[in-house]
Amino acid sequence: MTLHFTKMHGLGNDFMVIDGIHQSPVLTPERIRQWADRHFGIGFDQLLIVEPPTTPNALFTYRIFNADGSEVGQCGNGARCFARFVLDKGLTTERDIPVDTKSGLITLHVTDDGNVTVDMGAPITEPSRIPFIADEASTAYRIALPTPIAGQTEVIVDALSMGNPHAVIDVTDVDRAPVDLLGSAIERHARFPERVNVGFMSIVDRHTIRLRVFERGAGETLACGTGACAAVVSGIRRGLLDSPCQVDLPGGSLSIAWAGATDAPVLMTGPAQTVFEGTLTE
Numbered sequence: 001m002t003l004h005f006t007k008m009h010g011l012g013n014d015f016m017v018i019d020g021i022h023q024s025p026v027l028t029p030e031r032i033r034q035w036a037d038r039h040f041g042i043g044f045d046q047l048l049i050v051e052p053p054t055t056p057n058a059l060f061t062y063r064i065f066n067a068d069g070s071e072v073g074q075c076g077n078g079a080r081c082f083a084r085f086v087l088d089k090g091l092t093t094e095r096d097i098p099v100d101t102k103s104g105l106i107t108l109h110v111t112d113d114g115n116v117t118v119d120m121g122a123p124i125t126e127p128s129r130i131p132f133i134a135d136e137a138s139t140a141y142r143i144a145l146p147t148p149i150a151g152q153t154e155v156i157v158d159a160l161s162m163g164n165p166h167a168v169i170d171v172t173d174v175d176r177a178p179v180d181l182l183g184s185a186i187e188r189h190a191r192f193p194e195r196v197n198v199g200f201m202s203i204v205d206r207h208t209i210r211l212r213v214f215e216r217g218a219g220e221t222l223a224c225g226t227g228a229c230a231a232v233v234s235g236i237r238r239g240l241l242d243s244p245c246q247v248d249l250p251g252g253s254l255s256i257a258w259a260g261a262t263d264a265p266v267l268m269t270g271p272a273q274t275v276f277e278g279t280l281t282e
């Protein structure tokens with residue numbers, strides 16, 4: 001089998017992108033894990049594949065797989081790279097690109113400066129839809145840790161979905177946060193039945209935060225688009241932030257805007273870069 005792919009990234013969150021319209025790869029969790037390996041494979045945080053649309057208003061279907069082989073409902077940095085990919089490959093000439101995802105329709109808008117603005121849809125805060133096990137909806141959930149971490153036996157998180165589940169933790173200094181230890185403990189916590197992405201947010205001012213994200217199925221990444229959206233929504237709904245908000249991640253900055261109404265869409269703007277083209281022969 002010969003498979004052509006493009007290696008891309010959004011602020012260092014990196015992807016193997018495949019045209020699944022003109023190719024029909026067999027994607028198994030084992031193969032994705034092999035390809036994701038940064039020593040024995042291609043190396044990436046997520047694999048993205050372009051497929052034909054499944055609803056009348058969409059131009060494409062956008063599927064996302066984590067490095068551990070799990071298929072997920074949303075990927076913000078990947079959405080920007082998806083838009084760049086379908087334009088560069090001549091799969092469309094449209095600059096407004098509605099796409100189907102496992103979590104519903106989102107719209108990608110390629111701007112003249114090469115950035116991409118994605119309408120990520122409205123955030124979801126109802127626990128059962130995140131999904132998160134809780135007696136009632138809140139912005140501050142107390143979660144018991146299975147074993148003490150950094151002297152803590154519990155942690156307070158906000159929980160919400162951007163089409164994929166996120167836990168947001170306030171920290172005073174992201175550089176000193178126990179991202180790997182606490183991130184991996186919460187990623188697999190029993191109260192998140194589909195696991196969860198874990199964001200560590202420190203507030204710089206009402207329009208600026210710093211953020212590190214331990215991603216479900218990938219570990220800490222240099223950037224997480226849906227994580228940036230979730231952190232800003234959490235900060236705005238808790239009265240700590242105002243829109244728009246600049247999110248400074250290890251790989252670079254995103255701009256996130258949200259009007260604050262529960263049904264208002266979250267808009268994410270940032271770059272998308274192509275690194276190289278590759279061919280797999282198996």
Ligand SMILES: N[C@H](CCC[C@H](N)C(=O)O)C(=O)O
Nearest residue numbers: 075076077164215216225226
């Ligand atoms: N790890 C995520 C998917 C990728 C999200 C991230 N790379 C982004 O840019 O939003 C999950 O399991 O829901």
